[in-house]
Amino acid sequence: MHRRLVPALKPGGHLFLEAYSPDQLTYGTGGPPNAKLLYALEDLREDFSDLEIVELERAEAEIHEGRYHTGLASVVRLVARR
DSSP states (O other): OHHHHHHHSOTTOEEEEEEEOGGGGGTOSSSOSSGGGSOOHHHHHHHTTTSEEEEEEEEEEEEESSTTSEEEEEEEEEEEEO
């Protein structure tokens, strides 16, 4: 699915993405319980290799997305430009 996003961007367009990282499995504050549904920095770097990576980081963030997705979480953040 990520590879299909690249051609959808106009030249100079930006992609912003935040997702749970594999480390999220140890936090217990929500997110998919399956590591295959989580994103490592290397995965995103490869998936969006056709874009200019402006920012790519793993971070901890306070998430408040409902009853089962609340608290400190491990996320990856990507900003990329076509």
